[in-house]
Amino acid sequence: MTTKSHFLDYLFNPKSIALVGASGKEGKIGYFYLKNLLEYKGKIFPVNPKEEEVLGTKCYKSVSEIDEEIDLAVLVIASKFVVDVIKECAEKKVKVAVVTSAGFSETGEEGKKLEEEMLSIARKAGMRIVGPNCFGIRNCNASLNATFSFEASKEPGTISFLTQSGGGGEVIYIQGMDEGLKFSKFMVCGNKSDLDDYEVIDYFGNDPETNVICLFLESIKEGRKFYESAKKVSSKKPIVVCKVGRTEGAARAASSHTAAIAGNTVAFDTAFKQAGLIQTRNAQELIDVVKAVDWQPLPRGNKLGIITASGGLGVELTDLAEESGLEVPELEPEIQERIKALIPPFASARNPVDMTPIWGQFSEVMKKTIEAFYESNKVDIIVPIIVLRATRMTDLLESVRDSILECQNKYEAKKPVYICWISLKDSIQNKQIFENAKIPCYEWTGRIARTSALVREYASYLEKLKN
Amino acid sequence: MRGEEKAKRIFSGAREENRSYVLEYEVKEILKGYEIDVTKEVICKTTDEALQAASSIGYPLVLKIVSTEVVHKSDSGGVKVGIKNENELKDEFNKMLNRYNEKYSSKGLKGISVQEMVSGEEVIIGVLNDKQFGHMMMVGMGGIFVEIFKDVAYRLAPIEEDEAMEMLKELKAYKLLTGYRGRKPANVEALCKTISKISKALDEIPEVKEMDLNPVFVNDQRAVVADGRIFI
Numbered sequence: 299m300t301t302k303s304h305f306l307d308y309l310f311n312p313k314s315i316a317l318v319g320a321s322g323k324e325g326k327i328g329y330f331y332l333k334n335l336l337e338y339k340g341k342i343f344p345v346n347p348k349e350e351e352v353l354g355t356k357c358y359k360s361v362s363e364i365d366e367e368i369d370l371a372v373l374v375i376a377s378k379f380v381v382d383v384i385k386e387c388a389e390k391k392v393k394v395a396v397v398t399s400a401g402f403s404e405t406g407e408e409g410k411k412l413e414e415e416m417l418s419i420a421r422k423a424g425m426r427i428v429g430p431n432c433f434g435i436r437n438c439n440a441s442l443n444a445t446f447s448f449e450a451s452k453e454p455g456t457i458s459f460l461t462q463s464g465g466g467g468e469v470i471y472i473q474g475m476d477e478g479l480k481f482s483k484f485m486v487c488g489n490k491s492d493l494d495d496y497e498v499i500d501y502f503g504n505d506p507e508t509n510v511i512c513l514f515l516e517s518i519k520e521g522r523k524f525y526e527s528a529k530k531v532s533s534k535k536p537i538v539v540c541k542v543g544r545t546e547g548a549a550r551a552a553s554s555h556t557a558a559i560a561g562n563t564v565a566f567d568t569a570f571k572q573a574g575l576i577q578t579r580n581a582q583e584l585i586d587v588v589k590a591v592d593w594q595p596l597p598r599g600n601k602l603g604i605i606t607a608s609g610g611l612g613v614e615l616t617d618l619a620e621e622s623g624l625e626v627p628e629l630e631p632e633i634q635e636r637i638k639a640l641i642p643p644f645a646s647a648r649n650p651v652d653m654t655p656i657w658g659q660f661s662e663v664m665k666k667t668i669e670a671f672y673e674s675n676k677v678d679i680i681v682p683i684i685v686l687r688a689t690r691m692t693d694l695l696e697s698v699r700d701s702i703l704e705c706q707n708k709y710e711a712k713k714p715v716y717i718c719w720i721s722l723k724d725s726i727q728n729k730q731i732f733e734n735a736k737i738p739c740y741e742w743t744g745r746i747a748r749t750s751a752l753v754r755e756y757a758s759y760l761e762k763l764k765n
Numbered sequence: 766m767r768g769e770e771k772a773k774r775i776f777s778g779a780r781e782e783n784r785s786y787v788l789e790y791e792v793k794e795i796l797k798g799y800e801i802d803v804t805k806e807v808i809c810k811t812t813d814e815a816l817q818a819a820s821s822i823g824y825p826l827v828l829k830i831v832s833t834e835v836v837h838k839s840d841s842g843g844v845k846v847g848i849k850n851e852n853e854l855k856d857e858f859n860k861m862l863n864r865y866n867e868k869y870s871s872k873g874l875k876g877i878s879v880q881e882m883v884s885g886e887e888v889i890i891g892v893l894n895d896k897q898f899g900h901m902m903m904v905g906m907g908g909i910f911v912e913i914f915k916d917v918a919y920r921l922a923p924i925e926e927d928e929a930m931e932m933l934k935e936l937k938a939y940k941l942l943t944g945y946r947g948r949k950p951a952n953v954e955a956l957c958k959t960i961s962k963i964s965k966a967l968d969e970i971p972e973v974k975e976m977d978l979n980p981v982f983v984n985d986q987r988a989v990v991a992d993g994r995i996f997i
Contacts, residue, residue, distance in 0.1 A: 521897030525921060565895035568919040 305426050306501045308393035310437040310483055312369035313340050315444070316361050316392070318383050319374035320344030322352035328374045329353075330446035331398075331434070337450075338442045341366065361386040368392045372434070372444050377401030377412060380430065384416050388423030395420065396444060397430035403489050404431050413491050420492060432488025433464030438481045439507050445486075447472075455480025456509035457592055458502045460495065462487050462516045466542075470514055470581050477585055478733045479592065482507045494519050496527035503531030510592045512584060513539040513575075518566070525569045532574035533763055536591040536756055539575045540584040541566055574759045576752050586740060586749045593736035595712035596757040601625045602750065603677030604650035605667045606718075607660070611683050611743060612650030615718060618747035624679075624754065626650065633674045640666050649676070650683075657687070660694055665701035672709040679750050680715045683743075689721035695731045702737055714753070718746045768798030769969040776972050776997050784833055785996055790878060792978075792993035799966045801959050803990045806880040812855045818879040825849050827880040828857055829992075830865055834873035836994070841868065846882060854879075883991060885984030886941050886951050890960055892922070892967065892976035900967040904929070904960060906938040907980045914938075922964035929960035942983065949985040956981070956988040972997045 317335055321328030328346070332353055335342050342355065343364045349357040358364050361371065361383065371392045373383055377399045387395050402413040413430060420427050428435065434445035439454045449472050457479055461467025464486045471484055483505070485498060495518060502508045511531065518524050518541075528537055570577045576591070578584045602619050604626060606612035616626040629637070629649045637647035640663045646652040653663050664682060671677040680702075688694060702715050719729050719739035729739040740746045775791045787795075793803040807818035808831055819826055830843030838844050842864045845857045861877055887907030894900050898921055905917035918932035933939055933953060944950035959981065967973060978993040 518897055521895065522899050525898060564919055565893075565898045565901060568901060569898045569921055572921055 304501055304504075305393060306498070308369040309396070309426075309428065309435060309485075310442065311340075311440060312393075312442075314343065314366055314368050314370070315340060316343045316345055316358075316364060316368045316371045316387075317374065318345040318361060318371060320346050320349070320352050320357060322349060322357075327398075327446050330448070331372060331374050331444065334443040334445065334448065334450070335372070339440065340369075340442075343368065361390050361392070364390070369394070370444075371395040373397045373399060374446075375399060377409070377430070381412065381416050381419065384419050384425075384427075388419050388425050391423070392425055394426045394428065396428045396432065396434055397488075398432055398434060399429075400431045402430045403491065413489065417491050427492035428485070429488040430491060433468065433486040435486065436481070436484035438484065445484075449475070451475055451481050453480050454507075455482050456507065457481050457512055457588055458483040458485075458505065458508040458510070459512040459514070460485050460487060460498050460502070461514040462490070463514060464488070466581065467514050470512075470584060473581075474585050474588070477589065478730075479585065479589060490519055494523070496520055496523040499524070499527045499531055499537070503527070503534060509535060510588055511535055511537040512588050513537065513541075514581065514584065515539065515541050516543040521565070521569065525573050528570075528575055529573040532756075533760065537573075537575045538578060538584055538587045538591065539570060540578045540581055541570070574756065574763075576756045578752065582745075583748060583752070586738075586745055587752050589738045590714065590716065590749050590753050591756070593738055594714035594716070596760070597678040597714050597750070597754050598711070598757070599678035600754045600758075601627055601676055601678045602681055603629070603671035603674065603679070604681045604683065605653065605664065605671075606650050606683035606685075607653055607655050607688065608683065608685055609646070609650075609652045609654075611685065611718070611720070612652055615681065615683065615743040615747060616650060618743055619750065622747050622751035624747065624751055627676045629670075629674055629676050633670050633676070636670050637667055655687075657691075657694075660688065660691075661697040661701075664698045668698075668701050668705055668715075672705050672711065672713060678713060679754070680713055681718055681746055681750075682715070683718040683720075684739075685720040686722065689719065689725040689728055692728060692731065695728055699732055699735050699737065702732075703735060716740060716746050716749065718743055768795055768966055771795050771798040772970045772972075776970075779997065782833060786836060787995040787997065788831060788833065788875070789829065789838075789992055789994065790831060790875075792976075792995050793990065795970070795995070796963075796978075796990055796993070799962050801962055801990060802955070802987050804880050804883055806878045808876040808878050809858075810876045812858050815854055815858050815877065815879050816851060819848075819851065819854055822879065822881045825882040826854065827878075827882045827991075828854075828861055829878045829880060830861060831875040831878050832865065832869060832873040833875070834869040835865075841865075848882075880991075883982040883984070883987075883989045885982035885989075887980040888956065888983055888988075889917075889977065889979040890963060890981055890990075891917075891978070892963065892973060894971075894974050900964070900971075900973070902929075902932070902960060902964050904932045904936070906936055906941055910936075910938045920964075922967050924961055924964045926954070926957040926961045929957035929964075932960070933957070951983040952985055952987060953983070955986075956983045959988045959990070 319328040320332045344352045344357045347359045371387045403410040438451035443450045502511045634647040645654045671680045717739040772795045809815040826848040828845040891903035900922040905911040910916045918935040942951040975996040
């Protein structure tokens with residue numbers, strides 16, 4: 299647990315929560331929030347002037363009626379009621395309010411005024427606001443789910459996720475969990491009327507329960523502060539970002555040559571790169587890269603060691619890797635000799651190691667080749683390609699997994715292992731044999747090449763910082 | 766501080782004249798205040814003045830029109846390079862003046878700049894002021910490399926000299942600076958110093974919206990800003 303020195307501690311580890319707009323009627327938004335919040339270990343105070351009791355819990359007419367201190371207020375009410383409730387919360391000295399309500403600056407001038415009014419009340423009282431127009435927050439390590447989605451992580455995790463978009467963010471969260479990611483903190487920032495990205499990045503940076511920071515953003519309000527915070531934090535923890543949407547910078551009048559050459563995403567790309575962020579092009583890449591940095595060590599160089607039973611796919615991966623700035627170099631002669639002794643004379647030990655479909659010896663060849671890769675100076679990233687028939691042979695998969703784990707324990711040089719996985723639907727679940735052991739499986743070669751290149755870029759950024 | 770004071774004075778002068786841009790000689794004044802190497806120049810009203818300037822600068826020379834009416838000098842016949850002697854100087858000086866008077870009013874005319882002509886690889890140094898991220902530096906090799914290939918690198922300002930070096934190394938045409946095909950290697954250290962100095966100066970002159978220093982000539986001796994514009 300973090301010490302209560304930061305206002306975001308009141309958001310992610312509140313002692314008490316007021317849910318304004320709580321409802322006992324199934325189907326109402328206030329019902330979903332309440333049901334989720336009742337799972338939390340802290341005290342929950344449902345508020346609704348029309349209810350006496352909701353889901354077996356006493357319901358309060360108003361926030362001021364609650365006679366205990368409130369750390370966090372979650373507002374699930376129409377926008378027209380928000381200002382009054384925020385006033386009450388301010389008087390009650392609530393620390394943070396999550397305003398889920400839509401109908402603010404995202405809708406136009408009227409809404410913008412409402413948002414400003416709400417904000418000025420909160421500012422005067424020193425209360426912080428998340429949102430408005432936001433889906434909520436989660437602390438998966440404390441069973442806190444202040445969203446209306448029943449999807450919640452059951453296991454503790456180390457990935458903290460800040461998203462601007464509720465829907466998009468939720469999809470990444472759920473899909474990520476389905477892919478085996480374990481989240482720590484989840485936050486939708488919505489309109490970012492008060493709380494801004496850089497504060498959350500700073501907080502995640504200092505949070506002992508966060509190892510990897512994941513961002514899905516549409517806009518950035520305080521660019522310089524974002525840059526400064528991200529730069530500081532990325533030297534300690536990887537920050538993986540997917541920034542979607544065009545900027546207002548697009549409207550910049552281009553009177554100089556310089557401005558005409560620079561496109562409207564140049565500032566973002568430049569700032570992200572300079573701050574050491576790992577920038578992905580889309581949500582799928584975001585999940586892929588987060589998985590790689592959360593589960594595997596960072597590569598110390600850009601050289602891939604590939605072992606495959608399919609020559610063609612080995613070559614395909616080699617192409618894609620080298621096009622992404624990685625290398626697939628020929629192995630040292632002595633390493634090649636060791637591998638040659640294991641494979642048929644027509645197979646190749648150069649790299650990619652093409653073992654050909656010798657199913658009988660598959661386990662043995664994989665094990666010895668992975669060991670050889672660990673001992674080779676020509677390999678920084680190890681990629682076994684596992685396809686079709688092999689994906690159905692669970693004994694084989696388990697033995698490959700064990701060989702990888704054994705090597706990761708045995709060898710001083712930490713080398714990440716990413717599996718290139720191609721299976722039919724009937725055996726797709728078998729990739730869990732690897733993923734449960736935190737060895738990521740990526741379907742097809744493109745995702746491996748892209749992930750490896752992005753992770754390597756971050757690793758080399760860190761190396762440069764050290765020198 | 767000298768650069769900052771000069772800049773403030775020049776910017777307010779431009780505003781008084783309702784200009785959102787700063788003329789080449791003014792840009793160079795500001796840069797000199799930050800100890801950045803710029804081409805020597807004298808703004809002359811007459812051929813006599815030009816001849817006198819030439820004797821102190823030395824041939825070959827460049828002539829450029831200096832007028833608040835002309836933003837794109839070369840598009841309006843306002844640039845002549847490679848002036849080799851006194852006769853050419855007098856001749857071209859008068860021709861340029863005539864070309865100008867045919868198209869523009871004499872109100873904006875400040876004279877003709879007689880400048881030293883420097884050779885070397887052409888580099889462009891640019892500055893943008895992004896709404897969200899603030900001042901950014903852009904560096905590229907000049908001419909077709911920037912025009913057609915958009916071979917440029919960016920960093921948020923300020924940057925140190927080693928970061929400027931990284932920017933140069935990101936350019937596909939970087940090899941042109943390192944002694945490609947028997948040319949003398951350019952003084953990239955001097956170029957990096959210039960880039961870094963500009964990036965740091967921006968903190969004192971936040972009014973800068975956009976800046977083009979184009980071309981900056983880099984040879985084996987120096988990195989010299991030969992032309993520039995600032996938009997405020």
